[in-house]
Amino acid sequence: MRKTDRLSKFENQNIIMKPLGLLPLIAFTAVTLHAEELEKITQPGAISGSVNIAFNTRTRLTAEGKPEKGAKDVYEVALNVAKTTEFKGKVERQPLLTSKILGSVEQPGQLFYSLDLAVLNPVNMTQKKTVGKWVGTVPIDNQGVYELAGSGDSKHRVSIDAIGRSPAFTDNFGGRLYGKGKKTDGVMSYVRKFQGKEVKLEVKNVDPMRFENVQLAQGPAQSYPKCTVTGNLDFDYETGNWLTNGIRFHYALNGKEYEDVVTGSIKWVEDPNRASNGKGQYEFNLRWNEEKNKPSSTEADAFKSANDEEAFFAVDNSVPSLTGVVSYVDTMAKSGDADTCTASKITYQLDANQLTKQQVMNFLKLWLIGVGPTNDE
Structure with a gap:
């Protein structure tokens, strides 16, 4: 009413x-x-910008073919969210190195975050202020588990300065991310509704990236609250696709509780000449709260037909969604008998359809937490 x-x-x-x-x-x-x-936006380029990666652990190798001690993969980040918030800086990934004979740790596995956080004036987009940083060290154990709270002397956190009327605050990340590395046995099934019909995709060679009580820190503004994430983003080794599996975001704002259920897929599409030009792209097709927002089916839906795989990856803008592409230009080199990616230039152009800024921000934070696993070749 x-x-x-x-x-x-x-x-x-x-x-x-x-x-x-x-x-x-x-x-x-x-x-x-x-x-x-919460205000909803329909905005081209709701996530835009670039990430450039130098895979130094693949070029600086010992005689045994292991990464040299001190070699780190470097992710140079310059991303804009909803045209009013900017993440700029770098994330470094240091691999775990163990001794050949005793297996003792010679170098711990870690991620190092150093991202400047800036806001743009919605009234005058030429005005920008750096308001704080996303910093800290994330340990990675030999099972590929990321301890997102950070190490004892370097907490993984967002730290915001007092600027104008905005107060200073610090908020920590938490929980665990289980990176790629443990493939599941048997066949995994993924189901979605499309044009009133249920379509199913079966995948044999899946590697789940799991979010265990992941805590996304508040910020850069207080209008982006702390958020808890659970569920899986599963990687299909045969196709290079990512498939959602029960991803839930839970947060509170203005005295109200929210839970977003994200479904859909991120499809890998290679350029026909990728071997020579290094090009490929992820095609995003993620949907928010699909069950609650999907339109009612009609009699005509029973007569619609669709190839299951095509329908599974089809875009449906009748529900809140994040679509678009993340494009890669990779530098390839020989490593033994195989080709390996030694550097990537990545361009983001993801479009929001009836999403809140909080939903877009929560997704990007989660994506940056998984910056290692989501960009492994």
């Missing part, structure tokens, strides 16, 4: 109120309703 309908109902019932007493009630109700509604 609209707010105007509610006021008409009071008037029709001839409820006796003091005029001055009714106005504050109306104003309070309007403010409360407004506070509970």
Whole structure:
């Protein structure tokens, strides 16, 4: 029922109120309703920019073919979210090195975050202020488990300065990310609804990236609250595709609890001349709260036919979604008898369809936490 309908109902019932007493009630109700509604955006390039990677652990090798001690993969990040927030800096990944004979740790596996966080003035986009940093060290054990809270002397966190009317705060990441490295046995099935029909994709060679009570830190602004993430993003080794498997985001804002269920896929498509030009791209087709937002089926849906695989990866803009491409230009080199990627130039152009800024921000933070596994060749 609209707010105007509610006021008409009071008037029709001839409820006796003091005029001055009714106005504050109306104003309070309007403010409360407004506070509970998060603005939705439909915006090309809601996530845009670049990530350039130098895989130094693949070029700086010992005589035994292991990465040299001190060699790190470097991810140079310059990404914009909803055109009003910028992440710029680098993430470094140091591999775990163990001795050949005793297996003792010679160098721990770690991620090092150093990203500047800036905001742009929505009224004047030429005005930009750096408000803080995303910093910290994330240990990675020999099973590929990322301890997202960080190490004891270098907590993994977002640290924001007091600027203008915005207060200073620090908030920590937490939980665990289980990276790629353990393939599942047997066949995994993934199901989605498309044009009123259920379509299924079966995958044999899956490697799950699992989010165990992952805590995404608040920020850069307080309007982007702390968020808990659970579920899987599964990698299909035969196709290079990523498939969602129960990813849930839970957070609270303005006194209201939210839970977003993200479904869909990220499809890898190689250029026909990739062997010579190094080109390929991820085609994003992620949907938010699909079950709640999907339109009702009609009689005509029973007569629609679709190839299961085509339908599974088809874009459906009738529900809130994040679509578009992340394009790669890779530098390839020989490593023994195989080709290996030694560097990547990556361009992001992801479009939001009826998503809130909080939903877009939460996804990007999660994606940057998995920057290693999602970019391994």
